[in-house]
Amino acid sequence: EPEVTQTPSHQVTQMGQEVILRCVPISNHLYFYWYRQILGQKVEFLVSFYNNEISEKSEIFDDQFSVERPDGSNFTLKIRSTKLEDSAMYFCASSGGTDTQYFGPGTRLTVL
Amino acid sequence: DQQVKQNSPSLSVQEGRISILNCDYTNSMFDYFLWYKKYPAEGPTFLISISSIKDKNEDGRFTVFLNKSAKHLSLHIVPSQPGDSAVYFCAASAGGNKLVFGAGTILRVKS
Numbered sequence: 266e267p268e269v270t271q272t273p274s275h276q277v278t279q280m281g282q283e284v285i286l287r288c289v290p291i292s293n294h295l296y297f298y299w300y301r302q303i304l305g306q307k308v309e310f311l312v313s314f315y316n317n318e319i320s321e322k323s324e325i326f327d328d329q330f331s332v333e334r335p336d337g338s339n340f341t342l343k344i345r346s347t348k349l350e351d352s353a354m355y356f357c358a359s360s361g362g363t364d365t366q367y368f369g370p371g372t373r374l375t376v377l
Numbered sequence: 378d379q380q381v382k383q384n385s386p387s388l389s390v391q392e393g394r395i396s397i398l399n400c401d402y403t404n405s406m407f408d409y410f411l412w413y414k415k416y417p418a419e420g421p422t423f424l425i426s427i428s429s430i431k432d433k434n435e436d437g438r439f440t441v442f443l444n445k446s447a448k449h450l451s452l453h454i455v456p457s458q459p460g461d462s463a464v465y466f467c468a469a470s471a472g473g474n475k476l477v478f479g480a481g482t483i484l485r486v487k488s
Contacts, residue, residue: 269420298475308421308466310475321474356420358476365411366476368420 267291269369271357277375281346286372288340288357297340298358298366299332301325308356314340347376380404381469383479392488396454400467400479403448407469411476412441412452415464424465425452457486 270289278284290297299311312322314332331343340359344351354373358366382401390396398412408429413421427434427441427450434441440453454461467479 271420300476307480308468308476308478310477313475323475354418360473362473364409364473365423365426367423368413370420371418373418 269357269359269367271355271369271372273372274370275373275375277377278347280349280376284344284347284374286342286344286355286357286374288342288359288369289338290340290357290359291361291367292338294359294361294367296320296360296362296366297332297334298360299342300356300358300368301353302356302371303350303353311342311355344374347374349376352376380407381467381477381479383465383467383482385482386480387483387485389485389487390457392459392486393456396452396457396461396484396486398452398454398465398467398482398484400450400452401448402450402469404469404471404477405448406471407477408472409470410441410443410450411468411470412439413466413468414461415466415481421466454484457484459486459488462486 272287297314302308312326313320329345333341354371356371357369360366411426412424415421425436425439427443443450464481466481468476
């Protein structure tokens with residue numbers, strides 16, 4: 266069964282460093298998303314991406330964040346200068362249409 | 378942001394019995410609702426969904442009920458199995474956009 270994959274599973278970085286989280290969505294899907302879950306909190310939406318552009322973003326998704334689909338398979342989330350409060354599980358999701366979103370296993374980001 | 382609420386942080390059920398997980402929402406623009414199951418350190422796994430034009434959807438042991446007038450949905454698991462023990466998230470979307478999640482309910486199925 267097709268699934269969303271994410272790498273790395275765990276990323277440790279120093280505050281102020283740039284990180285890139287990678288996702289391979291399900292191959293025939295057209296809509297891509299990033300969510301995050303800070304420990305003990307809800308899963309919260311960051312950004313959605315369709316037709317090579319951002320379709321919606323939350324207030325969390327400020328200028329420090331960017332997304333890219335560099336080729337036909339990968340979808341990346343870049344945090345330019347990480348802060349302590351960026352420590353969270355980051356989930357990529359994809360959907361074939363405006364319906365069910367399928368999630369990857371997540372990347373645990375730890376900012377020291 | 379409390380648009381989707383799961384008021385029960387946890388639920389404990391005996392194996393073989395019914396598990397009922399509840400979810401309330403406030404945004405009347407939501408038109409698609411989903412339930413996800415999540416284990417620690419893993420991503421949410423899709424279980425079942427329902428469109429706002431329906432009031433019930435069934436898939437094997439899982440049934441979701443939607444009461445639009447009460448802005449309430451529930452997930453029934455029958456019969457419950459120990460492998461069902463996980464965190465269950467209710468999520469909703471409006472027009473196929475971002476998902477808004479509830480806080481989750483920890484389900485423990487005792488054997």
